[in-house]
Each structure stands twice: as C-alpha cells, then as structure tokens.
Amino acid sequence: MKKISLSSVLSQLLLLFFVIVWIIPTFGLFISSLRDKDLLAISGWWTALTTTEINEIYRMSGMEAQIEEDGYFKIKGKLFEENSGKKIESFGINSKKINEFKIGDIAIFKDESEVILDEDGNYEWRSKSEFQKKKGKRLFTTSLSPPSFTFENYREVLFKEGIGRAFINTMAVALPSTLIPLIICSFFAYSLTWMRFYGRDTLLAIIIASLVVPLQMSLIPILTIYNDFGALFGVAAKSYPGVWMAHTGFGLASTTFLLRNFLKSLPNEMMEAAKVDGASHYDIFLRIIIPLSIPAFASIFILQFLWCWNDLLVGLVFLDQVPSEIILTAKLKELLGSRGENWEILTTGAFVSMTVPLFIFFALQRYFIRGLVAGSVKG
C-alpha cells in the first residue's frame, strides 16, 4: 500500500508542476494589467504584493515661483501627487550620491542655497540671494511605494489606445463571419444529405478535397479579386463584407463537413414521415433539422467564432489597418511594435483581447471541446 501512495503523491506533484508552469504566464499578464504603470516598469509582477523601492529624478520649480519670507527667498512645491502613496526614504542633490541625505537633513547646494524635503515630496528651497535661473535644480529621490493596483490601465487602453474600438471591430468581423457560414452551410449540408440530385457525390468529394487546401493558397488571388473589384466600382476594396466572405470561404468546407456528419446521424424515417405529410424541404429544415441540430450548431458556432476572433492573417490582409477597421490581434501586433516598452498597455490590451475567448471557454467548455475534437479538420 505504501508504494501506491508514494506514486500517487509523485503524480500529484508532477501534475501540480505542469499546472503551475501552464498558468503562470497568463497569471503574470493578468496581475500586470492591474498594476500601477510606474511600478510595472521597474519591478517584476511577482513582487506586486511587496513594497517597491523607486529611484527618481525631479526638478524643482524655477525663479518664477519664488516668494520672499523671513529674510529668505523661498521656492515651495511638491515633487509628486499627494495620493500616490509613495514615501521618500532618502534623497540627493548629486547624481553620484543619490542617497546622501535623509528626510529632515538640510542639503546645501554649491551656490549656498539649501533645501529641505519631507517624505510626501513637499520641498522648501531657500536662499539668501534672489533665485536667478528659470529652471530649478534637480533632486534625486529614493522612495518606497506600497503595492498599488488600479483599473487606470484598462481605461487608458480602452479609450485612448484604440483597443476599445478594435474590440468592437473584432466583434463586427467575428459575428457575421460565424453566422453567415452557419446559415449557408446548414442548407448546403442539408442538401448534400437529404436531397437527391445529379453530381451530389462529386460535390461532396470537392468539399473533402477543399479541406486540405491551406488558407495561404487563397490569399493572393482573392486579394487581387478584391482590388480589381474595388477599382471597378470605385469603393474601398477591403472592408467588412469582404472579410466576412473570406472567413466564410475559409470556414465553409470544414463547417459543411461537420454539419453533414451530424445530419447523417439523424433518423431517415423522420424526414420521410414529414414528406408524406406534405412538408416541403424548407419546412423540414425549419421545423425538424434546426431544433435537432442546436447542439451541433453550438459547437460549430463556438469553434468558428473563436477562430475568427483570434485570427490575425485574414484581418491583416483583407482589412485596412485604420482605426475604424483594425481588429484586436492586428492592433496588439501594432502596439508590440510601437509601444514595446509600455507593458501596462500591452498586458492590458492582451487581456482585453482574451476576455471573450476566456468567457466562452469557461461558460461553454463542453461545446468547445466537442467542436474541437470533431472539428480538428479545418484546413
């Protein structure tokens, strides 16, 4: 018995190891998206719950701010915002000795002016003679910042960086790109299963052959068609209807294939009985097929929707990269180039783009897995 429990403990540990390795990247992204951007830039997300030491450089105000008081010329001010929560530990007036003074010490500059500083960043700079320079002197501070979480990054990303609009664009791409193939393929699959006509088997063979054609084969000719079409009618060649139809085209073979496999499993007697009662194919389709196919539709819908939502290539080739058309993945890629150092924007943007897939994943996991297992044939 002892041996079994040992191996059970070992397998639990091994599985735990896998789980931790798999969850950490996403978890780190999520934590980072909620952190204050200044802290994010200088400390790892795993230190998010600890106090962080920050070294900063501030410049005091210049001569315009000076007042005369008690025989001194004084400049008073604040180095940073009141509610930032930062507490200054030490400061310096020289970049070589940034920790020279403690709070409460009087630091004396070469020109004999002196400065005192409190831990909240309030300073008083005074001199016997009048200040002459437009720019104030620099202070080097070392402060401790408590853990700080904020939704500020989300507000910034959604409304200022254009991710909010890209989110809507992606929805406007993905929803029709899922529903249109579902509509036309369900009729197509129905006719391939339940209608008799010349060339049916050939058509089915063509569908199956189309499954092996990779997306890349279609890109250049379709782009040419779109450009010619645009030039002919004088409209923007790349736009939403174009991208819907492209997604429909690329998802058509696999959607039809899956739906046909499902429809084939329905009992033939039911259709025959309905036909005898005088129902047309359309009646049968609406009253019998659709209600019976809801679970299959759900799986295929989720699969195709996630595929369109997560797609980059089709959105890149068939949409203009302008704010009113750019999709989330393309926007993220753009931000990776232009804001590569601004991790608060990247992590938050990535997390926003993941919200819909994650919601679908957790809410509809069963259908997702079923569709994935059945639909692993997409070309």
Next chain:
Amino acid sequence: MTILNLLFIVFLGILFFIAYFHISNYLLDSYGGKSVKRYNIENSIRVIVFIAPAFIVLFVFILYPVFETIRLSFYDKFGREFVGLYNYKWAVNDPEFRRSILNNLVWLLVVPTLSTFFGLVIANLADRIWWGSIAKSIIFMPMAISFVGAGVIWKFIYEYRGPDNTQIGLLNAIIVSLGYEPQAWLTIPIWNNFFLMAIMIWIQTGLALVIFSAALRSIPKEMLEAARIDGASELKIFFSIIIPYLEQTILVIWTLITIIVLRIFDIIFAMTNGEWQTGVLANLMYDWMFRGGGDSGRGSVLAIVIMIGVIPILAWNLYKHRQEQKI
C-alpha cells in the same frame, strides 16, 4: 465608419442571407405542390437555391484560387508574363527560403512531438487524481486565446533589461537570481526558435490533452487492473499498455498539430517578424505578398510549398477519420 453604421452593416449582412433563403423558399412553397410537374420543377430549383450560395463561395474562395495560385507561380511578379520555372529556381537558391524550410522542419519535429508527449502524460496523470479536471481546464485554456495574445504573454516572460536594471521578465529574473547574465532571448539565433516553439507547445498541449482524455476512457479498466495486480509499476503500465493502446490516437493528434504548425504565422509575425533567423514559410510568403509592391509569383510558389507539405498529412488524417466513422 461610426459604430452605429457598423452595427447597421453587420445586421444587414446577416439579414441578407436569412432573407435570401426565406424569401426564395417561400416563393417556391407557394409555387410548387399544385401538380406533379410543378412539384418536380420546384424540387430542382430548390436544390439550386440551397446549394448556390455555398457553392459560389467555395468556388470563389477555394477552387478558383487554387488554380490561380498554381498559374501565378509560373508568372512574373505582376502575374502578366509567363516565366516558366523562374520562381521555383529563385526559391531553391534563396537563402531566406532555405532558412525558412529548415526552421519549419525543426518546428515540425519539435512542437507536435512535445505537445503530444505532454498531452499524453498530463491526461494520464489527471485521469487518476481527484482535482484532475481542474488541472485539465487550466492546461487547456491557452487553446482559447489568440496566437498574438499568447505572443504578448510570452514576450513579457522573455522581456530583457540591461544587466544593471531590475529584470521584469520572469525568465531573466530567474536567470539573474541564479547568478547568470540576463539574455535577450529572442535575438539569439537558433535558440530563439526554441523559445518561440515553447509558446506553440504551451498552446497545443491542451488540444492533445482533451483528445487523449477522451481516448483514455476507452482502455478497458480490467486490463489496467490486471497489470496492477501482477505488480506492474505505473511507469511500466504507461509504456507497455497505454502507449501501444493509444497508438492510433497518438498518430492522429501528432498529424493534427503538424498541420497547424506547418501554417504557423501569427506567433513569429508578432514576436520577431522573422528576424534573427526565425522566419518560416508562411511568414516569408506574407512578406513577399507585400515586399517591393508584392510579388505574386514568389508568394504563390511559397503557398504551393506549404500546400504540398499539408496535403499528404491532412489526407492521411481525413482517411483515418472516415475509417473510424465506418467502424
């Protein structure tokens, strides 16, 4: 385009297809059924009504492009002049192309193999542990997110800061805490490919996991019990019973991931854009679609090379799929 306009177009687009089917079928219903002749006409028209939209889309987006791409591969960059095998000769002699082929091959060797292996191991572990289904959910989760999103997640892990700064990338933080120099991982040729592959393995293991989980249940419990009573260790059972029993499933999953990897584009495009010798075929193709105003000849050759790689594997996979359905 304002958001309201967009909403309107989306609505209109979907409505268009519903209306097409509804109106045409409504007209047919009211026309047919009155005599045998009308009934026959109605039926043949209805076949066309049902098939036409899908067939037109299939023709325009798949069938025609296949032949057009093959034709373009023999033409110059504008697709106007016939140049014979020139584009193919260019590809064979192009160092970038060779590099891409090589990278693609390494991807094909590493990613499907490791994803399948991890998937099998994790499925096997999770099957016997009470919190296994939660573990499976977590490991499966990356399947739901986009390659670009995964790219951002991992770029953050690989983030590099100079040796004097605090490392905010997890990998460099670990390296530094062990006393080594931080590295800009994605810019070290050869090795950077493996850092990119790690992302794909992280994603695809979930796919292998769910399929294996389903397959594991098909192994007769008695067989495992008997082996345990005979004193076989779990490791022995794994290698001598489970792996041979799941051989077919392993092959199917391996080919499945191979096909996905053959067309891999997003991760490399987002992370390195093919720099530092990380390019693969799909990226090179995208590049040639637009480089220097676009070269449809070279782009087409690259597309064909991808297709030639995909066809045998996917055909085999489909063949297996159909065989299973017959049983």
